[in-house]
Amino acid sequence: MDVDVLIIGAGVVGLAVAHRLSQVTPHKSYLVIDRHPKFGYEASSHNSEVIHAGLYYKTDSLKHRACLAGRDLLYQFCQEHHISYQRCGKFVIATEDQVEELEKLFSNGQKNGVSLRRLRLDKEIPGLADREAIESPDSGIIDSHQLMLKLEALSHAAGVMFAYSHFLKKINEEACLLTNGEEELLIVPQVMINTAGLGAAGVLQQVWSESPYQIKPCRGRYFSLKSRFEGRYQKLLYPMPDPRGGLGIHLTFDLSGRCRLGPDVDWALAEENPQDMGLYHFSKEDEKVKVDFWKSGQRLIPDLKLEDLDPDYIGIRCKLFKDGVAHPEYEIVERRGSFYSLHLLGIESPGLTSALALAELVQSKLEIN
Numbered sequence: 001m002d003v004d005v006l007i008i009g010a011g012v013v014g015l016a017v018a019h020r021l022s023q024v025t026p027h028k029s030y031l032v033i034d035r036h037p038k039f040g041y042e043a044s045s046h047n048s049e050v051i052h053a054g055l056y057y058k059t060d061s062l063k064h065r066a067c068l069a070g071r072d073l074l075y076q077f078c079q080e081h082h083i084s085y086q087r088c089g090k091f092v093i094a095t096e097d098q099v100e101e102l103e104k105l106f107s108n109g110q111k112n113g114v115s116l117r118r119l120r121l122d123k124e125i126p127g128l129a130d131r132e133a134i135e136s137p138d139s140g141i142i143d144s145h146q147l148m149l150k151l152e153a154l155s156h157a158a159g160v161m162f163a164y165s166h167f168l169k170k171i172n173e174e175a176c177l178l179t180n181g182e183e184e185l186l187i188v189p190q191v192m193i194n195t196a197g198l199g200a201a202g203v204l205q206q207v208w209s210e211s212p213y214q215i216k217p218c219r220g221r222y223f224s225l226k227s228r229f230e231g232r233y234q235k236l237l238y239p240m241p242d243p244r245g246g247l248g249i250h251l252t253f254d255l256s257g258r259c260r261l262g263p264d265v266d267w268a269l270a271e272e273n274p275q276d277m278g279l280y281h282f283s284k285e286d287e288k289v290k291v292d293f294w295k296s297g298q299r300l301i302p303d304l305k306l307e308d309l310d311p312d313y314i315g316i317r318c319k320l321f322k323d324g325v326a327h328p329e330y331e332i333v334e335r336r337g338s339f340y341s342l343h344l345l346g347i348e349s350p351g352l353t354s355a356l357a358l359a360e361l362v363q364s365k366l367e368i369n
């Protein structure tokens with residue numbers, strides 16, 4: 001089968017790319033494949049569903065630029081297409097010994113062009129009076145399932161084909177070999193876009209055997225809070241970022257007001273196959289971290305009790321390594337063989353926020369090539 005553009009992976013990024021390309025160049029043929037029976041089975045449905053404002057990232061990095069542009073595109077897309085969201089804002093709250101770090105984060109955010117307010121909390125959050133904080137009014141929450149459903153529907157309406165339960169097994173000379181476990185299918189694309197998340201480094205290796213990139217899974221566990229917390233908070237509550245990676249165990253809520261704490265940073269299974277679905281399951285070991293969550297959570301919710309927490313779900317960060325060294329940036333790699341391929345690597349947080357901007361970037365790269 002011949003297609004103009006083959007997209008590997010139907011997470012939010014692959015869907016955003018399919019949507020963008022099919023709107024801008026509708027005369028081309030597009031095929032999106034995913035190894036699961038539906039879109040968004042992996043990181044795109046196991047995250048905090050926060051629209052990030054962009055205060056954390058290194059100024060002028062791709063993460064910074066894609067987050068700010070993606071955030072604005074996302075709010076606009078939500079309005080235009082009636083996707084549920086709330087620009088609820090968030091507080092980043094420091095402990096007494098973190099005030100200097102908080103100031104640095106505040107300056108970084110300002111340098112990044114993010115609207116922020118530096119304040120000392122008064123009565124805003126129960127039990128946290130007098131704590132030093134940053135308020136980010138442009139942070140928000142989104143129903144990511146609705147977003148992906150809309151991106152898929154608009155792409156489908158524009159003629160994009162979807163082949164779910166199809167895995168990219170191998171790339172040889174000029175064709176991509178897909179399998180659904182029973183049959184094999186050869187696709188000959190003009191262009192291949194690799195938005196395979198945890199599988200992206202493996203896909204790149206198929207066209208570049210010397211690729212220096214590797215992806216390791218870093219789990220982020222979530223615990224939900226009992227219903228007594230529903231509707232208690234109007235803003236998301238974050239501690240200072242975790243030096244081991246991640247933004248620190250934060251308090252978020254979904255659009256129904258249900259609260260949860262997470263994600264933590266768990267490297268224990270980093271050497272496992274990043275695409276092993278077993279990584280998403282709570283084990284007895286995982287349940288033991290409940291006490292750690294309770295203690296971290298009490299910094300934001302002083303009246304939190306251990307019995308308020310229930311294991312909820314686990315997300316897997318696709319941590320990128322280059323030549324064995326951690327590479328905490330989005331990386332876009334181009335390869336030219338019998339077909340042109342574009343590989344999006346390390347699209348971890350804020351990848352949900354950045355998705356529409358990354359799709360624009362992919363489109364501009366294809367225009368040039």
Ligand SMILES: Cc1cc2nc3c(=O)[nH]c(=O)nc-3n(C[C@H](O)[C@H](O)[C@H](O)COP(=O)(O)OP(=O)(O)OC[C@H]3O[C@@H](n4cnc5c(N)ncnc54)[C@H](O)[C@@H]3O)c2cc1C
Binds near residue numbers: 041200314352
């Ligand atoms: C714990 C956690 C919390 C996060 N919180 C936020 C947040 O609050 N805000 C935010 O902006 N971002 C957040 N993120 C980041 C965000 O979720 C991701 O950046 C985003 O979902 C990445 O989307 P994706 O499409 O690149 O990857 P994915 O959603 O992982 O999609 C990749 C797809 O590729 C498919 N695939 C892989 N290999 C193959 C193959 N060989 N053949 C066929 N299909 C294949 C997979 O099945 C998968 O569906 C968080 C991430 C994590 C892990």
